Amino acid sequence: MDLDTVRTFVAAADAGRFQEAAAELAITQQAVSKRIAALERDLGVRLFTRTPRGAGLTIDGQAFLPHARDLLRVAERAVASVRTGSRPLRVDVLTSRSAQSGLMRGFHRAHPDIELDVMMLFDVETAVAALRSGAIDASFRAVAVPGRPLPDDIESVRVLDEPLQLLTGPAHALAGARAVTVAQLTGHRIWMPGIVPGTEWAAYYEDLVAAFGLTIEATGPNFGSDALLDTIADTPALATFMGGQTRLVWPAGHGLRRIPVTDPTPVYPHSLLWHRDNPHPALAILRAHLAATATGHDDAGTWTPDWVVPR
Incomplete structure (x- = not known):
């Protein structure tokens, strides 16, 4: 059904x-008459x-009039849902407790007037397609x-290098260390059930x-981070890696330790991705905010894989 004819019908009914x-x-007036006649032919009344x-x-x-009004309202909402600047900025983060989520919380505090939809997609192919x-x-x-x-x-820009930390229970052999070198981790079992091949x-x-x-x-x-923390707390032989800016809360009785890793410090590289033709005005504001708050990359004493884009 042509919305112009429906809009004309409502205007004529109101006037x-x-x-x-x-x-x-x-x-x-001739165009109004033609549109009304076309609508009457379509409806058969x-x-x-x-x-x-x-x-x-x-x-x-x-x-027909109340339904015609409903049609126009639905059409207006549909257009508003995608009109640049009138819909929330939709941003994908890995998990709600990740450093990425923390970056978006900081952006929201700095720009509370910008509406956000934060979602969690699984892998990079899904994210790029979206x-x-x-x-x-x-x-x-x-x-x-x-x-x-x-x-x-x-397009992409590197926005955060997040240092890894070792997370242990109170009885682990390294639990008392102020820091551990990567070499000291050789031979220790690091358990990370959330690693999915291909990601x-x-x-x-x-x-x-x-x-x-x-x-x-x-x-x-x-089974998620809570179950992981329970196991690490109760198993002296196991430790795990956590991002230094990952937000975790555990019971006081767990006695977990977060220990910096050094010589070198492995850092996880977070980049922001976007489509180069995306016109949403809040996207430019987000990029400027992240550029202003970004830390240094590839600092001395840190490690990232060779494939990480150095910018």
């Missing part, structure tokens, strides 16, 4: 005269009775995973293992 409806719509004094709704016209389709405006990812170059229409974070940890001869186990189901 009671085709001439006044034509003036409101900035079209000719008469919507107006014409008299010298104007146009009155028939019984069918009265029945950026290209317009389903999201930005995504935080590690760039660029081997064998997965970004399409030419996807960018799996590629990161594969290179970390290869570079320093570490032992990272991804066995067993991933």
